Amino acid sequence: MNNTLALIKPDAMQKGFKDEIRKDIMDNGFIIAEEKTLHLSVEQAEGFYSIHKDKPFFEELVEFMTSSETHIMKLEKANAVSEWRNLMGATNPAEADAGTIRAKYGTDISMNATHGSDSNENAEIEINFFF
Numbered sequence: 042m043n044n045t046l047a048l049i050k051p052d053a054m055q056k057g058f059k060d061e062i063r064k065d066i067m068d069n070g071f072i073i074a075e076e077k078t079l080h081l082s083v084e085q086a087e088g089f090y091s092i093h094k095d096k097p098f099f100e101e102l103v104e105f106m107t108s109s110e111t112h113i114m115k116l117e118k119a120n121a122v123s124e125w126r127n128l129m130g131a132t133n134p135a136e137a138d139a140g141t142i143r144a145k146y147g148t149d150i151s152m153n154a155t156h157g158s159d160s161n162e163n164a165e166i167e168i169n170f171f172f
């Protein structure tokens with residue numbers, strides 16, 4: 042078993058998709074090992090996405106991630122990192138495969154419903170950031 046960190050971002054929370062996304066996660070064989078809902082502070086959002094601090098969209102990203110509550114989950118499954126990224130779909134919901142979470146629940150390239158760790162190393166760092 043491996044772990045990854047999943048977030049249900051403020052757009053999907055605001056639209057009431059939390060329970061549907063949790064169901065999709067469990068229907069796809071993940072175990073939700075830990076979870077909590079938080080309204081991220083600016084410091085938390087900047088720290089969590091610090092890898093993107095020099096990107097042109099950083100300010101927009103922090104503003105979005107602090108706009109309302111985020112649901113935070115530690116997921117367990119074999120190959121959890123790649124399995125969760127496959128279930129989420131592409132970063133831009135307009136390019137995500139039909140049936141993926143971002144295609145179903147995402148708004149646009151910024152407000153794209155969910156986050157997933159991109160490597161086992163970052164999964165460990167991100168899980169320790171929130172749990």
Ligand code: ATP
Nearest residue numbers: 098101102131132150151152153155156157158159
């Ligand atoms: P995440 O890290 O949230 O799982 P990702 O790994 O698919 O997403 P990243 O390149 O890490 O994509 O970007 C982090 C987040 O920054 C994206 O999920 C999205 O919310 C936002 N973002 C990425 N690219 C853009 C962009 N061009 N314009 C606006 N926001 C963007």
Ligand code: MG
Nearest residue numbers: 156157158159
């Ligand atoms: Mg990423």
